[in-house]
Amino acid sequence: MKTSKHNFQDRLKSNIGSTANNHVNGRNRKKPMTYLGLALVVAGTAITVTGMHPLQAPQAALAVTQNPPDNLATARSSNFITEVVDRVGPAVVRIDSTHTVKHPTSDIFNDPFFREFFGSEVPSPPSKEIVQGVGSGFILNSNGEVLTNAHVVNGADTVTVTLKDGRSFKGQVMGADPVTDVAVVKIKSNNLPTIPLGNSEQLKPGEWAIAIGNPLGLDNTVTEGIISATGRSSSQVGVPSERVNFIQTDAAINPGNSGGPLLNSQGQAIGINTAIIQNAQGLGFAIPINTAKHIANQLIAKGKVEHAYLGVQMVTLTPELKQQINNNPNAPLSVDESQGVLVVKVVPESPAAKGGIRAGDVIVKVNNESINKADKLQQTVEETSIGSNLQLEIRRNGQTLNLGIKPGALPNTQQEG
Template sequence: MPPTRILSSVLPVLLCTALVPGLAASRMLPDFVDLVAENSPSVVNISTKQAPVTAPRLPDYTVPDLPEDSPLQDFFRHFFGEEGDFPEDDFQSRSLGSGFIVSSDGFILTNAHVVEGAEEIIVRTSDRREFLATLVGTDKRSDIALIKMDAEGLPAVKIGSSKELKVGEWVLAIGSPFGFESSATAGIVSAKGRSLPSENYIPFIQTDVAINPGNSGGPLFNLDGEVVGINSQIYSRTGGFMGLSFAIPIDVAMNVASQLQTTGRVSRGWLGVLIQDVTRELAESFGMMQPRGALVAQILPGSPAEAAKVEAGDIILSFNERDVPTSSALPPMVGLTPVGETVTLQVLRNGELQELTVEIGELPDEEQLATTEREPQRAVANPLGLFLRDVTPEQREELNVPSGGVLVEGVETGPADLAGLRAGDLIIRFDHRPVTDLASFNQILDEIPSGKSVAVLVQRGDGRMFHAIRVP
């Protein structure tokens, strides 16, 4: 190739490189050296001493008569003593984790499970100083703990915003995996808003940063050196890193820390609905073009949703003008809403969009919530004049009905009374469709046109029979 032709082909490339000086640099991996140097002093190692556990005592045992030179003599003396008694040794377990300084006067954020059951909390800074810390408060639901050590002029981290994070963005973790202090690992944000089975109220940040036992409670930094999350959980079958790590968003963590510092407890918003995902099949049955939203399966008694007339079968599409793409997106939105605030729900009900106003309540503690969720849902007298209740396991056993059905608890004057239904009847099918629970019965009833006569299959005692009811 002639020299002039070579120059003519190379020149445009050289010109492009000159015009875009950052092109080559943008393809380089980020440099974490300065970020680690600046932030390592703010990351601490946390160890705890927990209540002593007395070893179980064996029954009195007599050391057998063995020859003095028998190798078993040392064995029995070591474990049973001279008198044959098992020694009562006290053991103190120690947990190891990470944390980070959020204020120069000694407030530190970490995971609740790192300090759970601790009688003594020991904080070790990067310059090898050790401090005894006091527990300000913990929140098991978010796995956040706030502790305080008596010191001044400490290097605090810069707090960022997890809302600004983007999937694919570089992040850095500093912590003490397996007790190795000030270890730095880097990776990218893999996903946002992850809901884990252990906690539905936290929209976890998923990363591929190598997180191992001991990293718990440590900070997750963005490239600006701001904390955007607290490393909390790993998804692993071996107990070691497997490419799936989860961090609590710093916005959530700081909200929890603020409440712990001011009131010693954490309150969360509560709607009072049991929800499920909208599958492709369900979307089709509700006349939706594509699956989205959170399908309400049950309304808890005495809940804000019940007061706002939310119904089983409603699909919540937006919460306070924020889209609800999946059911897992709704609990964090509700949980972060201040108690007492009035919000709007956009729901799809019987193919029509409706707006409902709800005053957010306070999420009950886990014990109260479990009791509420177990309590069968009761309806007021419906248009048919029926008081209905979900069937308890004990009633199922008594009625010999393994699944499905809704129990008639009472009948007032109306179509059901005229049709001959009585308290104690079990409605098995309604309008030729199986009734699985109260929610499904209400959904079927809502879909039946006014004035239509429908067949109801009822079990009374050991027998079953159909009744005809006209929907008013």
């Protein structure tokens, strides 16, 4: 993922329907995001792991108290984190996946022309590589439906699910939705341990948060922290191609935690750990469980998810952005309004285009409710049924227009809408 750019055109760019509300002066520049899957590249039959450092022995041994004080023993026995881990930890799984990456450029080096002039000196790169990924997941129900991230299993040739008790199963991807980064994997078993689902709509900053997963291949790792914030938009997090309002936590999560649960103090799953900001500490993000549950139900029932789609590129309009657009002689449009959602581009033949929306329009109301943030408009579209009527009030060249738009289904080639 890229940081926000300095030039005007790049500041207005966003994925279809996503927000591009980065401050154009660069003060709100996004840091690159890292998904929490762990990947290894296998060349031939050998696996080479780089960038790993062996553990170093401590310089001095720690003193061990053979008979801890009674109050310490009591504190340990009443540790709610330990109780949560004991109760739901067996339902957290490790997910290993493989997929084949082909290298079409390798055929060039086998061309007789190269062989004639360069002979044995021509390099012979492998025609394909096997990429192995490691992630996490958790069991939704006792008959073997496992919730994880889409990027953990997307495009996988094989999926293996390993339980905490050591049992291993071949997994079948029931469906994966890259728009929300949610996937469901099925394993053939029954009477499996499960994790109860909480209500992410009721979360408040400061509540306890517990993460369980397989960071860097270290299975069944437990970390704790708090809910740092809720409702972080995809543009704030740095993944504008997704339609999720993320939970932010300072519980330590690392590559390999992808798909693992974020739990509350009662042991209920309140989110799916999914991403971190590179080179930052205490900034982890999870998909709210209410969103994940809604998507998972559709993946289990139909194997896919249909998202509502307008077909616009849009940006939150502010007085500062208005001034910068109008002062730029190369800007493709001018702006009269100071707030609302500015339509930067309309996709040809999209529902927005058919409904009469034009580039330069400023959307100020949706279904008679004022709207001044692109993220909010995107969320409203996501919650709208495909084919239903969406009433938009727009400002165009100083005039107010009311348009009825019927969202269509998000094309497979798009990530936003």
